[in-house]
Amino acid sequence: MRFCKITLKNLRKIFSEYFRNSADLIAESNFSVLKIGSIAAFIVIFLLNSITSTLLPWFDYSAVYIIMPFCSLPLFAIASYFQKHKKSPNVNLWRSFILAFSYLSILMGFIIYISAIHKNSVNFSQIYISIIFVFTPSLVILPQFLVSTFLIISEIIFLFFSYKIKEPLYFYIDFYSSIAAFICSTASSILIWRLRLSEFESRKKFKQLSRIDRLTGILNKVTFEEEVKLYLTSPLENNACTLIILDLDNFKQVNDTLGHLAGDELLENLSHNLLKIFRAEDCVGRIGGDEFCMLIKGPFEKKSVVKKATEIHKSVKKILPTTFEIEVTCSMGIASHDSGNITYQEIFSKADVPLY
Secondary structure, X not given: OHHHHHHHXXXXXXXXXXXXXXXXXXXXXXXXXXXXXXXXXXXXHHHHHHHHHHHOOOOOOOHHHHHHHHHHHHHHHHHHHHHHOOOOHHHHHHHHHHHHHHHHHHHHHHHHHHHHHOHHHOOOOOOHHHHHHHHHHHHOOOOHHHHHHHHHHHHHHHHHHHHHHOOHHHHHHHHHHHHHHHHHHHHHHHHHHHHHHHHHHHHHHHHHHHHEOOOOOOEOHHHHHHXXXXXXXXXXXXXXXXXXXXXXXXXXXXXXXXXXXXXXXXXXXXXXXXXXXXXXXXXXXXXXXXXXXXXXXXXXXXXXXXXXXXXXXXXXXXXXXXOOOOOOOEEEEEEEEOOOOOOHHHHHHHHHHHHO
């Protein structure tokens, strides 16, 4: 039981992360599908009505058959509007959810009507319900619980009207075929979500790898700059901070004397030490071959900054064993910012000047 709870909790976390981090992509996909689906529904239903009236003169039309094709046109217009006039990722996502659910509800309502309620369906078993059940999970991207709830409610409504209106034989056929379609729909939904989440994990890993320096495991130059710029420009943050630039003095000598593998190991060890010295919320990055940069977020007392710099200096000196004749030292430039507007280039320049 505990294992099931953990599994469900993890699944909720994965789905939540998926919808949060892919909100814009999901909304864009849903709007595009709804535009295509609404036009396709209009054309298909209109053609079916035209063909049926020609081939089956006895077929009894109701107003629903005539109105339904035109119900999809407003959905096309709304999806186009939302796609053009975008808001925040979360607003776009919920707009796409509401519109997608409206589209599926209208379509399912029409299918249930022609398959179980209209008098033309009394002496026929359904085929459209099975089709829409199987394809619903792949049409739009919606939370799985919402899709499952929608299909279960649709199944109950359809079987209720089929039981009340149709002959027993046709009801039994409808019952077993719709249940089979629901099972297939659930299976296809699981498969589709596995593919979606697998793709999401791959994209997340690729993005993560593109953000870090492969050798040291800390932020690369581009990502470090992006993180600092984001912090300095965020309206929700007090952008007080301290920037420290670190430059190894004898790194070329280490490479020339001990070899590049020793130089790489030195950089790795230094990076690990820097991650221990600074807090998790601070930024630590490698911005050059032997150059590192650290951002301490928030107000920081001068004596605390000096203490950090001393820790870094001691850490650098201890990287190479004392048996080696080479002593590794470092130069540091420090710039603090209390409040107000400042750019990354400005604070970096302030910290860079003391190095030379």
